[in-house]
Amino acid sequence: MKVVPLTQLLPTAKEWATKICEKAPLGVQRAKEAMIWGKIMALEDDLSLELAFFEEMLEREDYQEGLRALAEKRKPEYRG
Numbered sequence: 001m002k003v004v005p006l007t008q009l010l011p012t013a014k015e016w017a018t019k020i021c022e023k024a025p026l027g028v029q030r031a032k033e034a035m036i037w038g039k040i041m042a043l044e045d046d047l048s049l050e051l052a053f054f055e056e057m058l059e060r061e062d063y064q065e066g067l068r069a070l071a072e073k074r075k076p077e078y079r080g
Contacts, residue, residue, distance in 0.1 A: 024062035025080035 069076035
């Protein structure tokens with residue numbers, strides 16, 4: 001979390017959005033879904049949902065690409 005003056009609010013939000021857009025698209029989508037559902041679900045159900053999303057991500061090619069990119073010290077090329 002970061003507190004910024006009102007004049008820096010939009011530039012800071014754009015900076016954060018740019019960083020988020022560099023992440024794996026499906027991972028970002030699932031994170032958003034977990035946050036939305038988390039507001040209306042019981043904690044236990046929400047944690048189960050988050051675990052299911054996490055396990056799903058481990059099976060995706062984007063996860064492997066992220067690991068390869070990290071090992072090769074390059075930016076990942078996510079496919080979504």
